[in-house]
Amino acid sequence: MNIRHYRIIGILILLLGLTASYAAFAARPVKINSADPAEAQQNTILEVNINGSGFDKAEDAVTEVNFLLPCDIEPCTETGKVKTLGWVVHSPKKIVATIEIEELAIVEFRDIEVLMTRGRGGKGTTLFKVLSSDSEVPNNDGNSIEMVCALNETPDTQ
Numbered sequence: 001m002n003i004r005h006y007r008i009i010g011i012l013i014l015l016l017g018l019t020a021s022y023a024a025f026a027a028r029p030v031k032i033n034s035a036d037p038a039e040a041q042q043n044t045i046l047e048v049n050i051n052g053s054g055f056d057k058a059e060d061a062v063t064e065v066n067f068l069l070p071c072d073i074e075p076c077t078e079t080g081k082v083k084t085l086g087w088v089v090h091s092p093k094k095i096v097a098t099i100e101i102e103e104l105a106i107v108e109f110r111d112i113e114v115l116m117t118r119g120r121g122g123k124g125t126t127l128f129k130v131l132s133s134d135s136e137v138p139n140n141d142g143n144s145i146e147m148v149c150a151l152n153e154t155p156d157t158q
Contacts, residue, residue, distance in 0.1 A: 030054035032112050032124030039129040043103040045085070050095040050112055054122065057089050064115040065097045067128055069108060076113075080106035082130060107132050 032052040040046050055062060067082040081102035088096050095114065110128040115121040 028054050030114055030116060030120055030122030032114055032122050032127065034124070035112055035128045038127065039131055040101055041131045042101055042105045042107070042133040044101045046099060046101075048097050048099055048128065050087075050097055050114065050124075051093060052095075052114070052122065052124065053093050054120070055089050055092050055095050055114065056116065057092075062087060062089055062095065062114060062116050064113070064121075065095060066113040066115075067099060067110040068113055068123075069106065070111055070126060076111065080108060080110070080130070082110060101130055103133070105130050 030052065031054060032050060034051045036049040036051065037046070040048075050065065065084050065087045066077075067079060067084065068076045069078045069080045070076065071078065082105055083100045083102070085098045085100055087098070090096060107130050109126040110130065111123050111125045112127050113121065113123045
């Protein structure tokens with residue numbers, strides 16, 4: 001072998017190393033760290049900033065963003081009436097999701113799940129909470145009154 005062969009072999013080794021480095025970079029995990037805001041009331045449509053890492057804009061595009069009720073047996077798919085209307089990937093660390101929390105949504109924490117092409121994805125547990133809507137109900141004359149709960153005690157009759 002002459003010096004030219006060693007150069008070619010060196011270049012091939014360098015290219016293989018770069019390819020392996022890219023593959024390791026592309027396969028990095030998806031992590032969800034926080035949501036802002038972290039809570040919202042029933043009967044609301046809002047934008048939620050999802051902060052984490054591994055969100056790719058192009059090759060490994062985000063295919064789903066879900067706000068799921070926690071469960072013990074995977075896969076968890078129950079949303080409890082919280083619907084994701086759309087999302088935009090702003091950077092590898094930020095997604096903005098538009099969600100609708102229905103009027104009868106279950107009042108509970110939600111796990112935030114981000115799924116991507118090629119089967120990658122991640123989940124942040126109990127990062128978002130659905131709160132009860134205002135406790136106002138209409139009275140008979142159409143005006144709103146605040147709901148008041150009182151404990152009625154019955155006197156002892158002997």
